[in-house]
Amino acid sequence: MLFSITHSNARVFHAPLPGFFFNIQQDNLLPYALIAGGSKGIGYSIAEALAKRNYNLILIARNEDSLVAAKNKLEAAYGVHVEILVKDLAFENAATEIAAWCTERKINLKMLCNVAGLGGEHDYLSYPLDSLRYMIRLNLESVMALTLTLLPLLEKNTPSYILNVASMAGFAPIPIKNLYAATKSAVVSFSYSLRYQLKEKNISVSCLCPGPVFTKPSIEKYTKEKLGNLGMKMAVPVKKVGEVAVKKTLRGKMIIVPGGLAKTLSGVVRFFPRRWVAWFYYRFTK
Numbered sequence: 001m002l003f004s005i006t007h008s009n010a011r012v013f014h015a016p017l018p019g020f021f022f023n024i025q026q027d028n029l030l031p032y033a034l035i036a037g038g039s040k041g042i043g044y045s046i047a048e049a050l051a052k053r054n055y056n057l058i059l060i061a062r063n064e065d066s067l068v069a070a071k072n073k074l075e076a077a078y079g080v081h082v083e084i085l086v087k088d089l090a091f092e093n094a095a096t097e098i099a100a101w102c103t104e105r106k107i108n109l110k111m112l113c114n115v116a117g118l119g120g121e122h123d124y125l126s127y128p129l130d131s132l133r134y135m136i137r138l139n140l141e142s143v144m145a146l147t148l149t150l151l152p153l154l155e156k157n158t159p160s161y162i163l164n165v166a167s168m169a170g171f172a173p174i175p176i177k178n179l180y181a182a183t184k185s186a187v188v189s190f191s192y193s194l195r196y197q198l199k200e201k202n203i204s205v206s207c208l209c210p211g212p213v214f215t216k217p218s219i220e221k222y223t224k225e226k227l228g229n230l231g232m233k234m235a236v237p238v239k240k241v242g243e244v245a246v247k248k249t250l251r252g253k254m255i256i257v258p259g260g261l262a263k264t265l266s267g268v269v270r271f272f273p274r275r276w277v278a279w280f281y282y283r284f285t286k
């Protein structure tokens with residue numbers, strides 16, 4: 001079931017004119033960005049960077065409390081309008097229901113950000129089959145389905161933007177994180193192809209491929225254990241990731257890797273043959 005909270009239909013903006021005040025229905029004028037996985041972590045930092053640039057927002061996540069907290073924070077700090085939808089994106093009908101919700105409300109959609117994803121630390125060989133399917137549905141199917149179902153709204157509001165969140169793990173096979181790396185590499189490949197398919201429609205496609213971002217303590221612990229000092233140095237603060245992602249998406253950049261060291265290493269990883277990189281990861285991060 002799709003659940004939404006609408007804060008107000010229109011925010012009234014007072015522009016001083018000589019001798020009187022003039023009302024503008026500001027919500028109808030500002031463009032909307034939809035952030036799938038926008039209540040926390042990288043999704044929230046993308047939401048914040050967009051709010052700063054006067055985008056109204058639609059945030060989607062499963063947990064209502066964190067969505068409400070994100071909405072209150074963003075509305076208070078930036079004066080934009082934030083809609084929230086409580087939804088599990090891995091469910092089969094999620095994309096269709098979200099697109100219907102946006103279409104009914106004639107949302108002026110300028111940007112779609114596919115951020116939600118999971119699984120960075122799981123070993124494929126010991127992962128239960130139902131969890132494996134859930135990860136594939138969330139990391140990959142939801143990205144492709146949301147893009148397809150929301151395309152008509154993005155086409156109405158060109159120039160418009162799609163930002164897919166993959167990972168540096170999408171640049172190479174990583175034996176232990178096999179499944180995660182495979183889903184993220186599919187997101188990278190999908191984004192490259194889609195960029196060419198949508199170029200003539202004036203819709204720009206970008207793909208964010210971050211290295212480690214410490215959005216939760218487990219990521220910091222895993223990075224320290226597996227990648228040591230190098231991994232710790234590659235990490236980029238979450239706020240910076242959102243800011244870089246939005247800035248470069250609006251400039252039409254295709255692959256976005258925040259942080260100098262992560263960017264250099266991702267170049268190296270992409271240069272070497274995949275079997276060498278797979279061997280290296282297996283040997284040193286087992």
Ligand SMILES: NC(=O)c1ccc[n+]([C@@H]2O[C@H](COP(=O)([O-])OP(=O)(O)OC[C@H]3O[C@@H](n4cnc5c(N)ncnc54)[C@H](OP(=O)(O)O)[C@@H]3O)[C@@H](O)[C@H]2O)c1
Nearest residue numbers: 037039040041042061062063088089116117167212213215
């Ligand atoms: N953090 C890193 O080091 C890192 C590095 C490279 C790439 N990435 C990628 O960046 C993305 C965000 O990572 P993050 O670390 O910021 O994650 P996070 O802090 O766990 O935030 C994930 C967001 O997505 C939502 N979400 C998760 N599962 C969902 C589902 N099934 N349906 C709807 N919403 C869902 C979460 O809210 P709810 O839990 O309430 O649903 C939350 O808003 C992921 O795709 C991840 O693979 C992360």
